Amino acid sequence: MDTSNAGELKKTPSEKEDVKSDPPSQLPTPPTRSAFKSILLVVTMTLGMMVNTAGSTSITMTLPTIGKEFHLQENELQWLVSAYPLSSGCLLLVFGRVADLYGRKKVFLCGSLFLAIFTLACSFQHDVISLDIIRGIQGIGSAAIVPASLGILADAFPPSRARSLAFATFSAGAPLGGVVGSVVGGILTQYTAKTWRAPFYLMTGLTVLCFVGSLISIDPDVPSCDPDKRIDWLGAFSVTAGLVLIVFVLSQGELAPRKWATPYIIALIILGVLLLVLFVIWQQYLEKVQDDPNAVHSALTPPPLIKPSLWKRGEGRFAAMMIIGFVNWAAFLAWIFWVQLYFQNYLQLSVIQSVVRFLPMVVSGLLCNTFVGIMAARVPVIYLTAIGTGATAVACLLFALINPGASYWAFTFPASVISVMGADFVFSTGTLFIAKVSMPHEQSVAGALFLTMNQLGTALGVATTTVVFNRVDLHRHGRDGIVSYKAAQWTAFAFGVLGTLLSILFFRGVGPAGFREPIDKPETLNGDEERTMTLDSNQDIKVRSKEVPNLNR
Template sequence: MKHSRTIHLGPRARRAIRFVAGFVNPLVLLIAGRRWMPIVGILHHRGRRSGRTYASPLGMRPAPGGFVIPLTFSEHAAWYQNVLAAGHAVVTYGGRDHEVRGPEVVDFAAAAPAFPRYERLQFRAIGITQFLRLTAASEEESMSIEKSRRSPGLALGVIGVAQLMVVLDVAIVNVALPSIQHALKFNATDLEWVVNAYAIAFGGLLLLGGRTGDLFGRLRMFVIGTLVFTAGSLAGGLALTSTALIAARVAQGVGAAIVAPTALSLLADTFAEGPARNRALGVYSAISAGGGALGLLLGGVITNYFSWRWILFVNVPVGLVLAFVAPRVLVASRGTRGRLDLPGAAAVTAGATLLVYGLSRASVHGWSDSTTLLTLGAGLALLTVFVAVEAISRQPLMPLTVFSNRNRTGAYALSLATGAALSGMLFLLTLYLQNVLGLTPLQAGFAFLPTALGVIGGAGLTSRLIARTGPRVPMTAGALMAAIGLFWLSSITDHAEYAASVLGPLVVLAVGLGQVFVSTSFVAISGVKPSESGLVSAVLNVGRQLGGSIGIAVMGTIATSVSKDQLAGVRITHETVNHALTAGFSAGFQLGGLIAVAGFVAAIVAVRRPRPAIVMEEVEARVA
């Protein structure tokens, strides 16, 4: 190999070139674009030593098994000598840290395939004939390195705030509906779409949102989803018409459908299985289960002291901060190679959307409404088509093998049941507190505060004990406590007091839900391939979201039917109306208790009791 054409410069010349390039490169980038950047900047490496980590050196390109970099100062380059002496280094490329090893100098012919044609021409013109080839560590090793460099506390904070932002918006607008109706001149029929537009987009696109995270990178999709949600929040806060607000709520739902499954997947990427992940799941699950109750509280406070628009505006600074901080604290996994199953995506998105819409409509118009029945039938038919498509697809959106794990299937069933019981309870109890007990929206919001605290307590307890007991114990115990709380709540009367008749059942129910949410999340993501964590997270969220729609629909329908029967043939007075409403709410809570019992049975039957990890470690240590 001839070295006469290779550029050799002394230390002073290199420093001078770097100094000039520091001013020239941004100007060239601004005027000519990155395409011609190497012409001026090829002599300037940004990969200067910083510990053992290098920024993306200018001109570095991925190659099979690693990276190639032009040796602009030949083998005399200081950074190359550093890598050569250590035998390895960490380079940042594409927003991720990669450990590279085995540096070796290769000629132009070996390195050329990694570079586009215009860069190869520039290398020839400048006279660069030597390149450094670095072998990259495996995906698992690179992620392990990146995990060690990121703060787990900050990562959990970002994931938790994102999840809170998403779940809050399911319920936060409920207490503001009267103000929204007055401000934007909603009619009574269209007002429900302020809630339904978000729920339908969220529930209908969850599976697709989770799969895009697996294919295109979970961190990338997390940031995109956060920005879409933020844009929808800003548009909703600025909305001047009912149509604009509904469209903004749809945009929020689209963003939430991406954020929710990718957030849980990122949690699995960031925390290895063990106590750290269990604690993180405790925080995540407490937010997921308690977010609805907290949303009612915050909605009441914001509406009472500010404006309904701030219910949406408050998401804007939070979302922007999350989008900025997330790439700096979360582990960025690579997307898996594959294509998006478009027929399956279309079928499941349309089917889930129609199903959620039909359930939402049933809670208002009843189950005998022809449009409701047609919508539900079409949704179920499309979901059946989706299953058939997935069974024959080479790269399915949702491989049916995800249900082959018995424990995971039981967790999905329990999530569906508890999602129904929780959402139905929040819906009916809000009406009971305001319409029967006469609480203001703000007072009703504070009445749900024990629910959030109980969920946090149950989740924290479960995250500490699950390593010893396994997930089956908290799953079954939590479902049973939820059922007890709902049956206890069904004993309410129209003259009841909150402290005596509502507080106790709420605490029991909340502690049980905290246990269920942690244990089902634990089972869902345990032992899952990184390439499928977005999918299993999405299925879990789909169960909770669809369960919520089912719970509101069926429990609301039962409550309405019983109340109408109670009022038939009696004189309408304030007392008789309150008595009839209370009877309906009581029947709805009883149905919620039965749904929780069904979840308890599913957990008992489907979930096997694995060997507790800590106990087995002790046994193995004694045997050894």
């Protein structure tokens, strides 16, 4: 077993307990793969991630155009952005579990085909309600692609520098997809006869390309090592319904007839919270049943969708990384959402003029992900997450203080350069960290949980800042409308600062997330042997396994 991939996580004495893996009879050896096929695999998975993120951001540059065509106010455009990440984020856990159990390649192929169909369907809608609905359905395909991608990469690349580069490249797809989606979406909207419909045609073509690439590059599925292949559908329903209701209320609270005092708004928020509480209690019960050898198992007690104990990994740092990803994407996507509306609706810039102002993000994103790919094994987690979230927070701060009459180089340029650093650093480091602390059969579902938090952060960030914008705009009493945009950015700034504080609080003393060369030669675990896995110079954790020839898989 390669001990280097355990990272620099420190364990307290209470955590130095046996970590039992499920007892598969034999974990298959990864198939031999040529360098070309490995590169094609990484490119295909990265393209899938780009398509996923571009699905959220390509529409942002088209919002003013859609608003004019359908005669909509700014607060009525929110669901065009939120519907996609909401459905995607709420279903990631379910598809992550399905991918781990029944085949990641199958799930990826089905998801990409589904996404292509409904992305194309978006371009044929002629009213905002139907477009909102199709956008929500479109997100289901994304929910299948992304967790399967994480499991495919973790399975194809055992702990090594190649894995660090593969994950860093894959992670680059998120911010690059966001930036490219905005830039290309803006250009197509400005210069094509189909205006806002043209970006959907492009996204459809890229998704089809992703489908073809996956047919060629992904290794055949291997049987899951999990002995119990049932899915917790009750948990899946409760967490999905609860999250949908809560985000719906956040987005509709300001639009309801009596705003937050509207009876159905109050009822739905209570129901959403109760469903999430039920989900947590149910998951704890299922994990307790699964861990108890004397418990009576039945069809009503499948393995939990996500083990509550997973959140405690690494002295709670697993949970901390989830929250950091959540607040960072809340800040980043809210920043993009309000900046492009500020450019087009307040400054009255054209779409292409707005796009040009986002171009520094492309270069910055490429440089940041190149840095992570090379330095992931050398730079401690705290530097990447704290600097990344802090940079995104500063970008929001610059627009919260912006002077509309100032030069582009004073506020907009530096904000564009540093805004993407949080998305790049946190996503890349987070996916490596999650893969490191998760067991082989948990890779897709653990990655799905991290992506769920990112997607929900997107929906919550846009929803929360929209509430603030509306309230300030309602009470500005003749003051310049810039105050409403600034208020939204102050809210996004608060999300970024929270991410920075969590990074400093939880990741002090934690080493790099990337692979490091092992000091000792890896050993094989057979029978019921027990060995020590070194985490740093003076901490260790015992690992027990039954008939596991190689836990690097």
